[in-house]
Amino acid sequence: MNIDFANLQLQYQKYKVDIDANIQAVLNKSNYIMGEEVYELERVLEGFTGAKHAITCSSGTDALLLAMMAMDIQPGDEIITTPFTFIATAETIALMKAKPVFVDIEPDTFNIDANLIEAAITDKTKAIMPVSLYGQPADMDTIQAIADKYNLKVIIDGAQSFGSTYNNKTDSNLGDISTTSFFPAKPLGCYGDGGAVFTNNDEYAKIIKMMRVHGQNKHYHHKYIGMGGRLDTIQAAILLAKLPHYSQELADRQQIAQHYTDALSDRLQTPVIRSNRSSAWAQYTVRVNNRDALQAKLKDNGIPTAVYYPIPLHLQECFQYLNCKQGDFPNSEKASGKVISLPMNSFLSEKEIEHVSISLLNNV
Numbered sequence: 001m002n003i004d005f006a007n008l009q010l011q012y013q014k015y016k017v018d019i020d021a022n023i024q025a026v027l028n029k030s031n032y033i034m035g036e037e038v039y040e041l042e043r044v045l046e047g048f049t050g051a052k053h054a055i056t057c058s059s060g061t062d063a064l065l066l067a068m069m070a071m072d073i074q075p076g077d078e079i080i081t082t083p084f085t086f087i088a089t090a091e092t093i094a095l096m097k098a099k100p101v102f103v104d105i106e107p108d109t110f111n112i113d114a115n116l117i118e119a120a121i122t123d124k125t126k127a128i129m130p131v132s133l134y135g136q137p138a139d140m141d142t143i144q145a146i147a148d149k150y151n152l153k154v155i156i157d158g159a160q161s162f163g164s165t166y167n168n169k170t171d172s173n174l175g176d177i178s179t180t181s182f183f184p185a186k187p188l189g190c191y192g193d194g195g196a197v198f199t200n201n202d203e204y205a206k207i208i209k210m211m212r213v214h215g216q217n218k219h220y221h222h223k224y225i226g227m228g229g230r231l232d233t234i235q236a237a238i239l240l241a242k243l244p245h246y247s248q249e250l251a252d253r254q255q256i257a258q259h260y261t262d263a264l265s266d267r268l269q270t271p272v273i274r275s276n277r278s279s280a281w282a283q284y285t286v287r288v289n290n291r292d293a294l295q296a297k298l299k300d301n302g303i304p305t306a307v308y309y310p311i312p313l314h315l316q317e318c319f320q321y322l323n324c325k326q327g328d329f330p331n332s333e334k335a336s337g338k339v340i341s342l343p344m345n346s347f348l349s350e351k352e353i354e355h356v357s358i359s360l361l362n363n364v
């Protein structure tokens, strides 16, 4: 049995009629840049998330940059985030010439440990950037309370968590600004690069809309230094075809995660989802002690796996200038050495889940 990790081919086959028709409509109109599908998608995203403004953009990375541009983050400002995340989280902070200040994670959820944030605040701190890792929001009540106390902004890197919830609100509708990625393998993916920024703040929304088109407020009138950060119309058309199925996909992912947990939790440390949250299950991630050997065995059994992420950001070469060292963030370092993500997509069959689970248990 050969299992597909994200199974984008089957996904396309399932929605092919609608996706093809939507792409063809864009080709017929040739409205490739900021066509009406982009605006239609933004209205649909607002409805889905409950956020007042959804502003699409070129990627989850650019969404983070746009969020910080809207907040007027300045060189030397400090932004508190987690070292156990994809590089883009801290990379974009550094691109703004601000300083990423890392705070360790909770060992069970893999998300930033909100109880450690206060100790990292200085008079240069401007924002907190939690990441909803693997699909589950961080401890937003505590994070928001700290932000309120110290007058800080909250930017949620929700690249992996579109559709997840915290106290029954989507995580696109929390913090000052929330972002997501539509990278193909993300829970809601387009067929190229794409992303979105969400906010309930009218002023931020106005600025982000300008920033994604080179800071212009009128054609060829540039109020700000911005960027080329638009979502292609074809990608918007693809997302419009996929969105009607997304709630069902989330429910299917939840069920698949539960099947994995039922099969594995006696022997392995399976994901912990807090009772006031739901995950979008971008990844189903367990911890093992023999990761390299296990990955090889699973590969022989037709089971692809992935490691998100093998090196925490404070130990990456590009962040040497921050002068962090091994041992600074022990929970992140431990997680980096042990995590392994199993195939996860809404089309996994019970047989496939069983095959993965049995192969895993036979080799840990």
Ligand SMILES: Cc1ncc(COP(=O)(O)O)c(C=O)c1O
Binding pocket: 059, 060, 061, 062, 085, 086, 088, 089, 131, 157, 159, 160, 181, 182, 183, 193, 194, 195
């Ligand atoms: C946590 C996190 N932040 C940001 C990004 C960047 O998103 P994109 O690849 O769309 O630029 C990703 C994508 O992998 C991510 O996982």
